[in-house]
Each structure stands twice: as structure tokens, then as C-alpha cells.
Amino acid sequence: MNEGEAPVKVGEIHEVSINAVGGKGDGIAKVKGFVLFVPNVKKGEYVKVRITKVLANVGFAEVIEKLERPQRESKFATITAEEMEAEEEEPESKFDDTEDFGEDLDKD
Numbered sequence: 001m002n003e004g005e006a007p008v009k010v011g012e013i014h015e016v017s018i019n020a021v022g023g024k025g026d027g028i029a030k031v032k033g034f035v036l037f038v039p040n041v042k043k044g045e046y047v048k049v050r051i052t053k054v055l056a057n058v059g060f061a062e063v064i065e066k067l068e069r070p071q072r073e074s075k076f077a078t079i080t081a082e083e084m085e086a087e088e089e090e091p092e093s094k095f096d097d098t099e100d101f102g103e104d105l106d107k108d
Contacts (some may be wrong), residue, residue, distance in 0.1 A: 007032035008051045008059055015067060018045045029061075036061045 008014065008031050016029035018041045027041035029049070035058045038049055046069040049061035 006054050006059065007034045008036070008054060010051050010054055012051045013048060013064065014051070014061070015046065015048050016061075017069070018043055018047065031059075034059060038063060 014031050014036075016031060016036065016038070018027035018029050018038065020028045021041075021043050022028050022037065025039070027038040027043070027045070029036045029038055036049065036051070037058060038047065038061050041047055041063060046067045047063050048065040048067055050064050051059055051061050053060040
């Protein structure tokens with residue numbers, strides 16, 4: 001991957017999560033799979049960065065602002081007992097259960 005193919009360009013601003021800290025103490029983040037080294041951050045921080053240098057396989061960025069991690073919506077709904085009681089029961093089916101499994105549909 002050369003600079004023309006990198007998904008980031010010098011001067012761009014991105015919001016990133018610091019996924020790890022490298023051996024030299026720089027934070028490691030990714031933008032579209034492209035590795036960025038960010039100094040003076042800790043693992044788990046969420047920051048706004050400006051890209052300062054782009055090499056063939058990695059880039060470097062500086063922190064512009066430390067951000068609060070955005071709240072993610074839960075996969076699971078939170079519901080109270082009152083809300084559960086207030087919910088209607090499932091309406092009864094307008095079709096009767098049968099045991100003929102549609103055999104009457106094959107009759108000509």
C-alpha cells in the first residue's frame with residue numbers, strides 16, 4: 001500500500017479509539033484497517049486526531065481533542081415489570097390448528 005492507496009491523507013481529522021499501546025509508548029488506532037500511531041494516549045481512550053504523516057503501511061497522528069466515548073445502544077431492550085404487564089398478549093390466530101398439514105389443499 002503506498003501513500004496514494006492509504007485510506008487517510010495528511011491533514012485529515014478522524015475520531016479513533018486507541019486499541020493498544022506499542023512498545024515505544026504510542027497508542028495504536030485504526031482507520032479503515034490502516035494503522036495509526038498516536039503519541040500521549042492510553043489504551044481505551046477515544047480521541048480526535050489530525051493525520052501528520054502517511055507511510056506505505058502506517059500513519060502518524062496527533063491528538064486534537066480527547067472525547068467521551070459515544071454511548072452504544074444495547075442489543076437487548078431494557079423493559080420494566082410495569083411495561084411488561086402493560087403489553088398486550090399476543091392476539092389469537094384467526095386460523096385453527098389442524099393436523100392434516102394442508103392435505104385438503106391437494107384435493108382436486
